[in-house]
Amino acid sequence: MSRARQLGVIFARDCVLLLGGARGRGGAILPLLFFVAVAMLYPFGVGPDARLLARTGAGVIWVAALLAAILPLDRLVEPDVESGFFDQWALRGLSEEAVMLGRVVAHWLSFGVPLLLATPVAAALLAIDGGQLARLELGLLLGTPGLAAIGVTIAALTAGLRAGAALGGLLLIPLAVPLLIFGAGSLQPGGENGLVLLAAASLVAVAVAPFAAGAAIRAARE
Amino acid sequence: MQPCRLAVDDLAVRRGDRVLVRGVGFALGPGAALHLAGPNGIGKSSLLRIVAGLSRAFAGRVEVEGALALCDERLPLDAHRPLDAAMRFWRRIDGAQAADARFGLAALGDVPVRYLSTGQRKRAALACVVASGAPIWLLDEPLNGLDAQWVGVAQSAIEAHRAQGGIAVIASHQPLGLADLAVLSLGDFAP
Numbered sequence: 001m002s003r004a005r006q007l008g009v010i011f012a013r014d015c016v017l018l019l020g021g022a023r024g025r026g027g028a029i030l031p032l033l034f035f036v037a038v039a040m041l042y043p044f045g046v047g048p049d050a051r052l053l054a055r056t057g058a059g060v061i062w063v064a065a066l067l068a069a070i071l072p073l074d075r076l077v078e079p080d081v082e083s084g085f086f087d088q089w090a091l092r093g094l095s096e097e098a099v100m101l102g103r104v105v106a107h108w109l110s111f112g113v114p115l116l117l118a119t120p121v122a123a124a125l126l127a128i129d130g131g132q133l134a135r136l137e138l139g140l141l142l143g144t145p146g147l148a149a150i151g152v153t154i155a156a157l158t159a160g161l162r163a164g165a166a167l168g169g170l171l172l173i174p175l176a177v178p179l180l181i182f183g184a185g186s187l188q189p190g191g192e193n194g195l196v197l198l199a200a201a202s203l204v205a206v207a208v209a210p211f212a213a214g215a216a217i218r219a220a221r222e
Numbered sequence: 223m224q225p226c227r228l229a230v231d232d233l234a235v236r237r238g239d240r241v242l243v244r245g246v247g248f249a250l251g252p253g254a255a256l257h258l259a260g261p262n263g264i265g266k267s268s269l270l271r272i273v274a275g276l277s278r279a280f281a282g283r284v285e286v287e288g289a290l291a292l293c294d295e296r297l298p299l300d301a302h303r304p305l306d307a308a309m310r311f312w313r314r315i316d317g318a319q320a321a322d323a324r325f326g327l328a329a330l331g332d333v334p335v336r337y338l339s340t341g342q343r344k345r346a347a348l349a350c351v352v353a354s355g356a357p358i359w360l361l362d363e364p365l366n367g368l369d370a371q372w373v374g375v376a377q378s379a380i381e382a383h384r385a386q387g388g389i390a391v392i393a394s395h396q397p398l399g400l401a402d403l404a405v406l407s408l409g410d411f412a413p
Contacts, residue, residue, distance in 0.1 A: 006315050009315050013300075017300070084296035084297075085298050087274075088292070091291065092289070
C-alpha cells in the first residue's frame with residue numbers, strides 16, 4: 001500500500017477520533033460549549049450596555065477562542081504515544097512529520113471549523129454588528145489554523161509528562177499571544193493590516209508544527 | 223515472502239547512564255529464530271527497540287533488510303473501539319485482507335478493546351503482527367498472559383512464519399518450544 005494511502009487512513013482515524021468525541025478525547029463539542037459559554041457569561045459580567053459589548057465583544061471572542069484551544073490539548077497526541085501508535089507508524093516507514101501534518105488539519109477541522117460556525121451565535125450575544133462579525137470571522141479563519149498547529153506542537157511536546165495537561169495550557173498562552181494581538185488588533189478601525197500579520201503568524205505556526213511535533217515524538221523515545 | 227536479513231554487530235545497550243550489555247552480536251537469515259533470554263532489566267526490550275530503529279544504540283551496528291513488526295507490552299489499538307474495528311485500522315494500513323482466524327478473536331469482534339483480558343490483548347497484538355505481513359518479527363514477551371492453549375497457538379504461528387521464510391526475535395523469560403531455536407543469554411554480555 002502506498003504511503004499516501006496509509007497516511008489517508010491515519011488522517012481518517014484522526015478525524016473520526018477528534019471530531020466524534022470518542023471516549024476520553026472530549027471531541028469537538030466541549031471546546032465549542034466553552035467558547036459559547038464565555039460569550040454568554042461576558043454580558044453578565046460587564047452589564048447589558050450594547051455599545052460597550054459591541055466595542056469589546058470581538059476581543060472577548062478572540063480570548064475565548066484561545067482558551068478553548070487549550071481544552072483538547074491533553075488528548076491530541078498523548079493516547080497515541082501511550083499505546084505505541086507512533087512506534088508502529090515509524091516501523092512502517094511513515095514519518096512523524098507527515099502524521100503530525102495530518103493531525104494539525106484534523107484538529108483544525110474539529111476545533112477551528114466549529115468555532116467559526118459558533119461565532120455568529122457568540123456575536124449575537126455580544127451585540128456585534130454584521131460588518132464587525134465578517135471581519136471577526138475572517139480573522140478567525142486565518143488564526144485558528146495557527147492555534148491548531150500550536151496546539152498539536154504543544155500536545156506532542158508534553159505527551160508523556162505527568163503534569164502535561166496543565167503545562168500544555170501554560171505553554172500555549174505565550175505562543176498564541178501574537179495570534180491574539182494581530183487577530184484582535186485587526187478589528188480596530190484601520191486595523192486591516194493586522195489580518196496580514198495574523199495570516200503570517202498563523203502560517204509560520206502551521207509550517208513549523210509538523211517538524212517540531214515530529215521531533216518531539218522522536219525525542220521522547222530516547 | 224520478501225527476502226529478509228537481520229544482523230547485529232558489537233551492540234551496546236544503555237539505559238539512562240548505565241550500560242546494560244555490550245558486545246552483543248548475531249546474524250539471522252530467512253527461517254531463523256532467536257530467543258533473547260536473561261533476567262529482568264538486562265535490556266531485552268531495549269535491545270528490541272534498538273533493532274526496530276526506535277532508539278539509538280550506544281555502540282555497534284544493526285543491519286536490517288526487510289520490514290519489521292514489533293509486538294511489545296503496549297497494544298496499539300483504540301481502547302474504546304470494538305476489537306474488530308480497531309484491528310481493521312491496521313489491516314487497512316497494512317493492506318491485509320481478513321483477520322487472522324488462528325487467534326480466536328472472531329468471537330471478541332464487538333468487544334471494546336479496553337474490556338479485553340491480558341491474554342486476549344496479547345492475542346490481538348500477535349494477530350496485528352501477523353497481519354502486518356512484515357518478514358521480521360520482534361516479539362517482546364509474546365507469551366505473557368497466554369494460557370497453555372494459546373501459548374501453543376502463538377508458537378505454531380511463529381513456526382508457520384519461519385516456514386514461510388520469516389525471521390523471529392523473541393525476548394522472553396519463559397522457555398520456548400520452537401525448533402532450531404538459537405538462544406542468546408544477555409546476562410553473558412553484562413559489562
